Amino acid sequence: MSRFRVRRKQRRRQRLLATEVPPAWHELLRREFPLYRRLPADLRRRLLGHIQVFLDEKVFVGCNGMEVTEPVRVLIAAQACLLILNQPTDYYPGFQTILVYPDTFVVPVTERDGVIHSDTVSARLGESWHRGPVVLAWDQVLNGARDDRDGHNVVMHEFAHKLDEENWQVDGLPVLTDPQQYPQWQQVLSRAYAELQQAVARDEPAVIDDYGASSPAEFFAVVTETFFERPRLLHRHHPRLYDQFQRFYRLDPLQWYPD
Numbered sequence: 550m551s552r553f554r555v556r557r558k559q560r561r562r563q564r565l566l567a568t569e570v571p572p573a574w575h576e577l578l579r580r581e582f583p584l585y586r587r588l589p590a591d592l593r594r595r596l597l598g599h600i601q602v603f604l605d606e607k608v609f610v611g612c613n614g615m616e617v618t619e620p621v622r623v624l625i626a627a628q629a630c631l632l633i634l635n636q637p638t639d640y641y642p643g644f645q646t647i648l649v650y651p652d653t654f655v656v657p658v659t660e661r662d663g664v665i666h667s668d669t670v671s672a673r674l675g676e677s678w679h680r681g682p683v684v685l686a687w688d689q690v691l692n693g694a695r696d697d698r699d700g701h702n703v704v705m706h707e708f709a710h711k712l713d714e715e716n717w718q719v720d721g722l723p724v725l726t727d728p729q730q731y732p733q734w735q736q737v738l739s740r741a742y743a744e745l746q747q748a749v750a751r752d753e754p755a756v757i758d759d760y761g762a763s764s765p766a767e768f769f770a771v772v773t774e775t776f777f778e779r780p781r782l783l784h785r786h787h788p789r790l791y792d793q794f795q796r797f798y799r800l801d802p803l804q805w806y807p808d
């Protein structure tokens with residue numbers, strides 16, 4: 550992209566970040582996305598700005614008769630932008646399209662290792678194609694938004710994969726803003742991943758969902774869901790892991806869940 554286009558894009562983003570959103574958005578988010586209500590006022594304001602940039606730059610496509618209305622777009626954008634709320638961000642570069650199905654979907658493609666990433670476990674139905682679209686089932690999106698304590702959120706999960714792929718590989722290692730964090734990140738995450746695999750093998754209960762034991766990429770996406778929706782539990786049982794995620798996302802959801 551030329552320098553001129555980059556500057557134009559930045560100006561456009563700055564303008565959108567400062568624009569007031571329609572009052573209906575506040576109402577929608579308060580009603581359907583209780584985590585939004587938990588945010589301190591400054592972060593809530595910032596989120597509304599990010600949502601506007603996200604909606605300006607991403608393309609939503611309804612599939613199987615799904616009508617992609619403004620509330621659908623805003624609710625998906627809000628959950629996706631929570632992850633980049635406090636980070637230096639380029640708004641999930643490298644892909645543009647979000648496909649939205651009304652509910653459970655079957656995608657007629659052959660799964661190729663490392664190219665398409667499917668999450669077909671119940672209650673987290675979504676997909677992220679490498680450098681391609683994110684695919685979401687609307688009923689799962691809505692469930693994920695409405696329940697902010699169950700540790701499951703399909704939008705956060707799929708967009709965590711998108712953060713992970715920004716350095717090309719989807720391997721549970723996203724780009725860390727602070728390069729000094731890499732050694733600790735590697736050490737803490739690989740240890741916690743091995744522990745989860747052991748717990749799953751022994752059929753022991755764990756704070757982090759079993760699905761996180763399937764690969765380091767899934768581990769990163771699943772812990773992201775736990776970090777935002779069950780911060781208290783994650784912090785109590787895995788303080789070092791919590792700390793790594795707090796440094797990465799530059800957010801402390803523990804403050805948002807007083808009980």
Ligand SMILES: [Zn+2]
Pocket residue numbers: 666667668706710766767770
């Ligand atoms: Zn996944």
